[in-house]
Structures are given as C-alpha cells and as structure tokens.
Amino acid sequence: MKSLYFLISLLLTSLIFSYTNLAHANNKHALDKQINEIVIKHKIPSIAYAIIEPGKPQYIKVIGNANQKQALQATTSTQYRIGSVSKLFVGIAALQLIEQNKLSFDDTLKTLLPDLEYHNPWADSHPIKLIHLLENTAGWREISLSEFAYSNNPPMSLEQVLAVNPDSRTSRWPAGTRHAYTNTASTVVALIIEKVTGVAFESYVEEHILKPLAMENTTYEGFESEALATGYRKHKPVDYKHILMKPAGAISSTITDMAKLLTLFIKKDSTILSNDMLSRMGFSHSTNVGKFDAGYGITNSARFYKGVKYRGHDGSLPGWMTEFVYSPKFNAGFVLLQNSDNARAIREIGFAISKSLEKYTDTNAHKPSPIPAALMEQSGYYQYINPRFQNRYFLERLSAFNKLHITPDGASFKQVFPPGWQRSLTLNGESDWQNSHGNVVMKQGVDPIEGLVFHYGDRVFKPVSALNACADKLILFIWLILLLGMCFYSIIWPIQVKRKKLTNQFAISLRKNVSSAALSSLLFLVLLGLGLAEPIARLGTLSIFSIGILFSSLMMLVTSALTLRCLYLVKSKLTHKTFFIFSMIFISLQSIIVIYLAWHGAIGLRTWA
Template structure:
C-alpha cells in the first residue's frame, strides 16, 4: 500500500505543476480530442479511452492508442479495461436496490446479517457495526494487507473463503460510525450480504439487475475476458493478468461504451436502476461524527472537487491500470477516463483537461451565502487521525499535518507537505467551512476518542502544535543529509584506516562503528525504495526485498544501539573534534529515526504477513 501514498502525494503535486496547462480554455470536443491525443503522445501512454456528458448533451466517446503494443492492436470502444475500485460503485448500487425493495436497511447490524463473519469491535455495545458503516467505509478497519493484494485468486474463491484469509484486518481501530477509513474488504463483505439476501452470486445479481437494464453487454468479473487490453507500467512493460482477491472491490472489466451507459444513468438519475432519492443518498455520508455531509464518502461514492465544483463518483488504480468516473448531477455533466498505463502524471493531465472542459459551462450559485468571521481560536496546525492502513502510517504521517490560517473574513487551509497545496475557506457559525463555490467541505465536531476534531472531506483532523507538525520532517531531512555527507567522509576514513593513520584503537573503532551506522541507514532506505517501486509483488510476498527490509531495520537498530553504547563508554576519549561532531549528529539523528520506526512497529517489519 506504500505506492498508494506516493501516488496520492504525486497527484496532489501534479495538480499544481499542471496549472499552466489550463491557461487556454478548450472550447470544442474536436479541440479537446486533439489536446488529449497530444498528451497521450507526450507521456508515452499505451492508450486512453474516455466518455464525456456535458450539460445533458449526448455522450461523446473517444479512444486513442493501442490496446496491445506488441501486436499494434488499436483500441476502440469495444476494448475492455480493468476499472479497479470503480467496481465498488456496483456493490453500492446493489445494496441500495435491496434497501429500496426493503430486503435490507442501512441500519441493519452486521452480526445479524452475517453471524459467521469474523470481526472485532471493542465498542460493540455503544457503536455496533452496521451495514451503513460498510458501504460508507466507516468501520474503522485496516485496509487489506500487501499479502492479500499480492494473492493470486485464479481459483476465484467464494467470498466467505476470501474473507477467512485475514480476519485480523477487520478490527475496528476506533468506534464504527465516527471516522472514515477506506478499505477494500468492506466491499467484499457488502457483496457477500447481497449474495446471502438474494440467494444469487453477486455476479449474477449484477448482470440481471444492474447491467441488463442499462444494456451493458460486456461487463465481466471473469479472468482475462476477450477484448481485454494489456496493462503496462510507466516504462511500458506489459503486466500479466492477476485476479485480485477482493474481486468485487476491484476486478470488474468494462469497455468505454458500457462505462458511458453507467455514467449516463448516474448523471440522469435513470429510474431503471434506482429512485431519485436513492441516487441522492449514495452521494453523501451519514455515518461519521458530522452526520450528513456532502463532502464525505457516500455509499461507495466519493466526493471530488474540481476548481471547487463538487463531483461524485470513484476512481481506481492497480498495476498497469488507471480509471476514474466522476459526475455532477446538478450540472448534468460527467466523464469517465480509462487508461491501460500506470502513469499518474499522464492520467492526471488527461483528467484535468477533460474536467476543465466539462466544467466550462458551470455557473456560481446566485443565492449568495452569508459567512462570518472565523474564530481566531481555530487557527493552527492539524494532523489527520484516520489512516487507511496502520502499517504504512509511519510514512503517511509525514504528510498528515495541515495548517489553518485565519484572516478577517476567510481562512486558508494548506498542507505542510507537500508545500503549495491550499484551499480558501469561508466560515459559518455552525462550524461549517465552505469553498468559493459555496460547497461545504469541512466541519468542526467532537470525536468520542479524540475530542474536538475537524472533518475535511474524508480526513478527521485534531489540532496539534507547530513543533509536532514539523519535528519529524526536520529530523528526517537532517538524517538524510548526514547519510549523504557520510559517503565522502567514509571514503576519507577508509583511506586512513587502510593506511593505518589511526594509532588509537578508539579512534579506529569510532570511525568504523559510525560507518556501520550510516551503512545500516542506507540499507533500510535502499530496500524500502526498491520495494516501493512495486510494493505488491516485492513486499507482499516473502522474498529478497521484503526479508532484506526486515533484516535491514533490525540491523539499523542494533548498529545505532551499539554506537550509543560505544560513545557513552568512551566519552571524551576521541581526539578529533570534527569526527566526534559528525558521528554524534549522525547517531543522534538515526537514534530518533529508530525510535520513530520502533514506535510504529517498523523495526523487524514483516510486510508479507
């Protein structure tokens, strides 16, 4: 899951890097097609297919590139793509259909619906786990492990067997119904509930009640169906088809024509699927601390703001594939983008181009909202407290702080890292923050464990200090600088060691142990970097990289501890002040890093478990 964090940071950064590409507005579909074709060539993308509905006009579909680079097979509107997590929207629609038919209620207790499902909830008496928590991802569960992501589900295991593989991940980390935390297992559990209630496999149910009514003819959960494109890495290395474990969370395969039909149904509120009220219910959250929230994750349906305009939908990512379905029902507009290349920069550039075109006719609300001066007491630093995956929190925590700066009549909410992300906000006295388009995006409320919190979209943030927001980053940068500086220093010391320039054993050992400390730090960084390039195959199984990372973290802790012991024992016995300062700063920084990693359980980490 580490790569998802890196991708998220890159997406945020790319939004600002690509600002200049919006200087000239695209006015026609032909011009848009030409500009996207240029982006496909510029970024060396195998293919992209997209569909656009603008202001209720007929759907525009276009396909560019190759479904398979080896055979030079051109992509067309019948070419199928893996849509990854957009698959969850089908589960959400199925659940809402059963709610409409009164076979389910969102308030149903999971223990009643699935008495044989294993999960842990320490707050079951006050906060029992309900169906609404599954479909809005407010269970508090960890996301599935790298091992589960790496699992080859060629056997297409039944859902109950899939969910038996790692029940430990289904442990609520906070009271259900308080904070959002995205996880793939909730969609699998919800799909199992659909199967139990209807007596049908989920695939058969989806075909009969969702795909058939919309005349979607090529949607498939099968393994590598005909007309499926080949997925590619950013370097255009073809990726073999691997069936995912949580199939209903991410294994659906569709072509752009069928995706356009689904998009049209969501934009137009097609009664063949759901009633108007059910469509609306999918598009806001109810089961967090703030209650009804338009900026929250709805029923497998997320909020995304483009230039301040609120879109609903979902996106998807897996190795070799990127996808997004976003729509604005209030403006009768939406789009789908499917890409068979794992290139985030290209994907965001294409989506930005399409969404800029799609929103060009939007107009700001005419009824001016009245805002108040924000209380100065709200100003300060905040850190979110609802990580998706606890194992990766040691990395995600580095980009978790935000800053709220209060002005006379507005505020700016900005990230500490990456630098440059910011949003202007307006305040109402009920504790709600709005963006410039009048959309509610954040609310102050109370969490049963954290106390006063700020919900910004899916994030749940608690106030912190400037010192706490910056200290981990300062130490990290200083440690990295010391590791880099140790490269020439170590070479210099090695020459002197080989030529026996150090007469004292203490001088010799002090330099050796400092080099061991630096080497152990570099080993952790190298194994982590290599693993992060392809985390699912490299860290999701027991292999040289994953075991190497585990051993490197242990070695780093041992070398650092040995260095501390050595310097305490021989304090004042070294003759070189420069060597003493260099060693002291490195060991001090690495000690802080080791303590940080140990606190979050990274020393001796077994990523494949």
Template sequence: MKNLKLSPGICMTMILTLAFLFSGQAHAQTKEETTPPQTIEELKTAIEKVLKETETPAVGVALVNKEGPVWIAGLGKANVEKDVDANENTMFRIGSVSKMYVALAVLKLQEEGRLSLQDKVRDLAPEIEFTNRWEDTNPILVEHLLEHTTGWSDLHLTEFAHSDPTPVTLKEGLDFHPHSRTSRWIPGTRMAYCNSGPPVAAYIVGKITGQPFEEYVQSTFFDPMKMENMTYFASEAYKTLGASLYNNGKTVDYWHILMRPAGSINASPRDMAKMLEFFIHRGMVDSVQLISHASLKRMETTLTTTGAQAGLEIGYGLHNYSMPHKSFVYRGHDGGVDGGLTTFSYLPEHGAGHAIMINSGSRDALNRITKLVRDFQTRDFQAKEISTDSELSDGHTAISGFYRSINPRMQIFYFLERIMNVQRIWHKEDTLFRNGLPGGESIKYLPAEGHRFKSAKTGLVSMVQATDPLAGEVIHAGDLVLKRISMVQAYGPLILGALWLFLMLTSILYGLVWPIRWRRGKIKGKANIRVRLWPLLASLFILAIILMMLIWGNSLKLLGTVSFVSLVVMISTIGFAMASVWSVFLIITERSAPMKRRVYWHSAILSFLHLIVAGYLLWFGVIGIRLWA
C-alpha cells in the same frame, strides 16, 4: 482500487517518502491555464498530445449528457508490442469504480425490504471475522461498510499480493487474512478508505439473494443496462478485447484481485457510457426505474461520520464521492490497479458525465486528461458565484494552528502519515487557508454558520469543527480528520529528520574515504574505527531499505509475500535498531578516546538521532516488520 490508489504505491516507498517529506521539496505540477477545447476534435487532439508526452499507451473515453452519448472512443495502442489500436470496445480495468455496484446492490435490496443500511453486520454475517471492541454500544452497520467508517485498516499487503488465476469464492477471500478488519476507533465517527468493507457488504448481498455476488450484479444491473462485455473476471471477451497493462513502459500481469467486488471489473468505453447514462437519468433504464432517485441521493450523501453530522457537505457517500472542479462538484469514483487507472464522474444537476480509463499507472496522464475533459464538459455551464453571509468571527479564527491526521488508511504506514499529513490552518482578512507542511497549494475557505467553513471554489461546507468521542475536538476537512498539535510537534520531526538525513548522507560519503585513510595510517586506534563504523552501519541498513523500495517498491508480490525484498526490509530494520543502540553505547564509553572532536561529535549526533528514529519505529511496530504478515 480508490484507487487501489494505494496504487502499488500502497507500498509507499517507506523511507523514500520520509526523505521526500523531510527535504521539503514538493514538486508541484506546473499549472497551465489554457483555453479549453471547444470541439470533440480539439479535445481528441489535446488528449493524444497528453498520451504522447506521458508515454501512456491508450485511453478509453466516454462523454455523455442527458440526450445520450456525446463521444465514445479508444485512442492510442491497446497493445504496444502487437501494434493493436484501442477503440470504443477495448476493455480496460476500472478498479475501485467497481465498488459503486456494491452500493447499488445494497440499495436495491433495501428498496425491496430485504436489507437495511442500519442493519448490524454481526447479525447478518456472524461467520465473517472482524473485531470491534465497541460492538456492544457502537456496532458496525451496513452503511459503515459502504462509507468506509468501520475504523478498519486497509487490506494488508499479503491480501493485495494475492493473485491466484483460479477465482476464489468471496467467503474464501474474506477468510484468507481477516486480521486487518479491526476497528481502530468507534465505528461511524471517522472515514478511512478500506478495501475490505465492500467485499463484506457484497457477501451479505450474496447471502440474502442466494446468488454469488457477481451473478446478482449481472442479472440485476449489467443485463438491464445492456452491458456488452462488463465483467468481474478475465473473461474470453477480455482476453480478446482487453488492453494490455503497463507501468513505466513495461507490461504488467493481470491482477486477479482476491476480493473481486472491491475492484475487479473490466469494461469498455461503450459499457461505461451506459453506466453514465444510468446515473445521469437517475436510475432509469429504458423507462424502467432500476434504483430510486432517493436511493441515488443517499448514495451521494455522506452521513455516518461526526464531520457529516456537524454539517460537512462533501466527502465519501456510499461508494460515491465528491470531486470538485472549479465551482462544479462531480460525483463518482476513481479506480486503480497495477497498470491501469480510471475516473468515473458525473454532474447530477447538469446531466453530464464522463469516464476515462488508461492502461498505464501514470497519475499525471489521468489528471491531465481529466482536466481537459472537465474543462470541455463544463465550458458552457454557468459557474456558481460564491459568497458568504457570515463574517470571520473569533470562533472561526480560533481554529488557526497546526493539526495532525488521526484517521490513517493503512495503520502499517501511520508512522509516515502522522508526519506527512500535518496541516496548517491560518486566516487572512475574511478567508481561512489550509495546506500541508512543509508547503504546497493552499485550500481557501469562507466562514459559514457555526463552526463550518465553505469552499471558496464550490460554496459547499468542506471543513467543520466536530467532537470525536475518543479524540475530543477535531477538524473534518474532506476525508481528513485532524487533531490540533503544537508548532514544536509540527516542525520538530521535520527539523530532526532533515538533520538525520544530512548526517546519514555525510556518514556514507565519509565511509568511502575512511578505509583509504585507515590503510594509509591516517586513522589510528580501535576507538576511532568503532565510533565511525557503527553509525555508518546503521545508515547502511536504512540505505538498504531505500534501495529495496526504489527498485522493487511497486511489486506487491515481493512486498506482500516472503521474498528477498521483504526479508531484507525486515532484517535491515532489526539491524538498524541494534546498530543504533550499540553506536550510542560506544559514543558514551569512547568519549575520552583520542580522536578529532569534529569526527566524534558528528558520530555522536548521528548516533543519538539513529536511536531516536529507532525508538520511533519500534513504537509503531516497524522494527522487525514482516510485510507479508
């Protein structure tokens, strides 16, 4: 969903990601600058090539401009096993693009005077459980739900894992596991994508209108827009026309999302073309203004974060965010469910847009097709010339340094994100640069007025200095909120992590040899065995977690419920902590025992690194973690 983009990589292969990070081996996509397709036929051929190269079964495409549909099609196989071709009526799962209708419904009620974006959620729905310790001074407002600025963590894994084919009511979905709805910082200051905000807003819409949210959207938007099959449910039309879903070449089951407004819509390319026309014509459908131009403009504007208040011009509006492409800035939303990805984008100034839907979890395929479509769509548009009237002053260059993200999407994985999202900012001549550690593509900025920086590609203010009421001076760069740290804090975890992984690997490899040497009498004395064994056991517990994530890391059902996988992860974290403590105890007590010094120091360094990592994981609540809780 922005994807439930946490795509079942929500599961973020915990330790694997850490290993990837510490290794410093970021595998960047190879960029091929080619001439963009000039005709629909060339575009079709290029897309079919991507489908073949990425083994993506099918794609649904809708291209629209001010005059109407330019191209609506389905390519590839909607069902590989039954050899069913995709076409313009094939239904795909659009995931978090569904959230756009939550914002539209709220804006519609605001236009009718029945609701306001500034209304307090507690007043509108006191029966919905959430925790905000700043409620008296900084209550959660409706617009916070839509801009993801409540401060709530994203859904817990048990909510993602829920997939009951019998539809539950929205209230039942919200009551299922409300513990994730706790504000971690003052609402309306930082953005963190959260799939529970939209359902709360949808619940309020249903409460005000006296209709189930899905019925209200059907009568207020789907019917006037003449959507033929668009639906929140696994309808009869979907059972007939729906594309089968695939991950890594294997079919995946239909995901019955617990809170449907967050990401449950199924739609065809033909339906998506009508949705594009709605936004391109600024809310007008058949001479009827369903939503005002002013409401759509608000939907496309970020207002509630401290970054937006400091002048940030890109970011997440009301379930509608900016998507830069060269000098152009599309608006729209992405979506993702298990086995399906979507992007919905339009250029308000140029009256053009597209929807791309695939029945696969291949992010590479979607990105490549999206680039082809956007290159084709913008081929005749005049690119903006980017310049700046401001010089790079001492005030601008003073922000150079290292920064850590302080607005994690899922609190459960912040122990990784605070290392993964370390950013470096530096300047050269009149340009400022930002990239992540340990490397990667740099984003370029030009100085603007005050403490603002324009994207060198789009010319829009894309990074600003701001004051966070809790963290003090921060940087807002797109969706990131960054707090300055020292070079030691930036590189220290990388260096320690790399050393830890190396010593763990060698301990496991040595562990294959030691039993043989012991049986041959080459290793003597209990101390010799103990000093080797316990650090090795700690390493094996980490290996067990890695294997669980490698094999079952994409299974939300196994991670978000009490299962063999989630139990092994829980037990392994506890075992790792206990083995780490005991290893250090033995290293200290057996320091004078006769053994090769290189063996002792290898085990000693590894044991202390294990203990440091165990302490870090304990601090962040990872030791004994119950992924289903």
C-alpha cells in the same frame, strides 16, 4: 403569408440547429486533438472516453491501441479493467435490497454475518453497521500488500477470501467517527448480499444491474474475453491479475457500457434504483459530522476539478486506470478508461474534459458568513488521524500536518510538508467551510477519542502543537545530512587507518560502530525506496526487498544500541573529540528515528504479512 412566415421560421430554426451542431462538433474536435496530444506526450497505449453534457448527444471516443505489439486498435467494444469503480455495483446492489426492505442501513454486522471474524473494541457503544461498511467508516485498515499481490485463481468463495487476513478487520477507532478507505468493506457487503439473496454476488449483479442497463460487455471474468485490452505499466505489458477481492475491483467493461452507467447517475434513471437512493449514494452521513457532501458516500467519493464538485470513483490496477465522474446538478459527467497506470496522463485528460464542461457549472460567488472571534482561535496546526494504510503511517505522518489560518475575511488550509497544496475557504453557517464554488468541503466535529476535529473531505484532522507539526521534519533533515556525511566518511577513515594516520584503537572502534549504524540505515532507506517503487510486486511477496527491509531495520536497532554503548565506553579515551561530538549528535538523532520506527511497527517490518 402565414405559410411564408412558417417557412422562414423553419429555415431559421434549421440554421440555428445546424450552427449549434457545427459548434459542438468543432469543440469536440479541439478537445479530441488536445487529448490526443496528451496521449502522445505520455506514450499512453489508448484512452477511451465518454462525455455527457446538457442538451447534447452523448459523445464517445477511443484513441490508440488495445495492444501495442500487435498494433490492435482500441474500439468502443474494447474492454478495460475499471478497478475500484467496481465498488459502485456493490453500493447499487445493497441499496436495491434496502429498497426491498431486505436490508437496513442500521443492520449490525454481528447480526448480518455472525460467523465473520472481526474485532471491534467499541462494540457495545459503536457497533459496526451496514452503513459503516458502505461508507468505509468501520475503522478498518486497508488490506495488506500480500493481499494485493494474492493471485485468486482459481477463484475462492467470499468466505475463503475474507479468511485470508481477518486481522485487517480490526476497528482502530469507534465505528461511525472517521473514514478510512478499504477494499475489505465492499467485499464484506458483497458477502452480505449473497447471504440475503441466496445467489452468488456476481450473478446478482449480472441479473439485477447489468442486464437491466443493457451492459452486455461488462464482466467479472475479463481474463476470458478476447475483447480485453492489454494493460501497460511503465510502457511494458502486464499479465492479467486475478485480484483477491473481486467485488471491490475485478470488473472489465467497455466505454459504451460505462456510458450507460454514467447516464444512470446523471439522469437519475430509476430503471434499477430510485432517484432517492441514487442521490443517497452521493454524500456521507455515517460520521459524527452528519450529512457531508464532500465525504465518501455509499461506495462513491467526491471528485473535485478546479474546485467544482462532482461525484464518482476512480479505479487503479497495475496497468490500468479509470475515472468515473458525474454531476446530476450540472447534468454532466465523463468516464475515462486507460490501459496504462500513468496517473499524470489520466489526470491531465480529466482536467481537459472538465474544462470543456465549465460552462455548465455554477461559478457564481457565494456569500460567506461572518467569522466570529472565537472561531479564529481555532487557527493552528492540524494532523490527519485516519490513515488508510496503518503500516505506512510512519512515512505518511511526515506529510500528515496542515496549517489552518483563520482571519475575519476567511481561512487558508495548507499542507506543511511538502509545501504547495493550499485551499482558501470561507465560512458557511456556524462551523462549515466552503470553497469558492460554495461547496462545503470542511466540517467541524467532535471525535470520541480526540475531541475537536475537522473533517476535510475524507480526512479527519486533530489540533496539534507547532512543535509536533515541525519537529519530525527538522530531526529527519538533520539526521539525513549527518547520515550522508557518515556514509561518505566510512570510505575515508579506513584509508586513514591503512596509511597509519589513524592509530587510536578506541577511535577506530568508534568509527566502526558509527559506520555500521550509518550503513544499515542507508541500506534500509534504499531498500524501502526501491520497494515502494513497485510495492505490490516487491513488498507484497517474499523478495530481496521485503526481506532486506526486515533485516536492515533490525540492524538499525542493533547497530544504534551498540554505537551508544561504544560512545559511553570511549568518551574518556579519545584525544580528539570532534568526531565524538558529531557521532553523539548523529546516533542520538538515529536513536530517535529508531524509536519512532519501532513505535509505528516498522522495526522488523514484514511487508509481505
């Protein structure tokens, strides 16, 4: 009888196991079909993805071609460029040395690299430390477009690389107060690792990270590999780009190797780094709001999918995109490798996979804290004050304002312009704000320069007036309408002169000046728009676009000044004042625009510098 019970139990267990595997296979088949439809819709050459979920075998799949022209199918051995996901290796290497007491989070940059050129106006009170470099809180701006465009072939030493543009290493605010992502920080950390270990950074990574993890097809020299796929930008193949700051983004890898790295972070395998250090990568702790799970950690950022928080990093190069996402809490994650820089495609695929993992995520309601009346007084407009690209802030500022509305039931935080982005928040504790999944995404802090601020993810917001938040959009809108009208009228009035319907020389002179101001502004906007469509290629080098932006911005300044002078000279000599009034309004608004551009360094802007 016991034998019969045993056989029945064994049979039932086998049936349940088989059913579970069949259901898992069916789910993956449906997901593969959905991803394949996205690939076809966006005409993506190929996508390689690895998925890890609790109690299931690791799942790896590759769809599409490594090379479209040759119809060469991508496989699990195909290498993809992973871009900024390479920074994870910088963080791991630094933490290994910290565990060995060869480095410390509190080591100052001045001590570690005394010969490195950088500028920190707050050096006495806020010296730059290793932790600030690892978490991108040194206050440095992002590297210039010319550095992005730089071809590092043959490769230079890290000292030579960092000598290309030392001006980018100027702290814009006290270290340890605000985050600002930059490729320079990881490259400086790589140089520190070289100085401490006495070996080249890439050699250190190979010996102490890649070999122990058996990542045999991962390299910084992907251009030498026949296994490297071809990258595509707007469906056209791109040449291999020898990036300047290799530690920050030069790795090429396969989906099989990246799945091994994913396993390390999800399972917290202590093969190369302790569990504590792997956990430490997953939150920020170097700003004045303390530990922040939604902040940029040690070369590691928060990744949110429908409000569910993961950790990881993304990567992008012309022709390539990568998404590396993991959650030790849910024991799940995924990697996407794409030989196309179609952001919409990889985002849709990421959401499709994250949806398949929803059953493992915590969706329970989280009890909010009561909101005191004093906290509701913080409702108002806020502006983010930690731009990554300082020389683009004259554009970003238009979308830099959010509105915070706090009620007894919770808060909404939404973008003013363009409208659409909005998050609902509830209070967690005294001043922390959480999303619907209980993840703290916004913390209150005190900035040494601005005072009260909110840290939302990796952005820092200061309170501003409603006028400050809305006036620039209103001025810009009215100016653009008048600009288009003046440009159109610049075609009309010469015809009127030719037909002798316009004979007053003062009126003609005014129209010439206004048309010059309007057309120079239009030229600036057109060149800027075309340049930003391909910023590295068109603005990172001397080109018709970059030179055109320089001269057209100067023309805006000169023609606006000349038109103001002309308005003053002819105001009493015109019989009809209608055009004069419109011209006065237009040129007054344009003068505000010019002053704004000059304030942000955009007049005479050398985008290639």
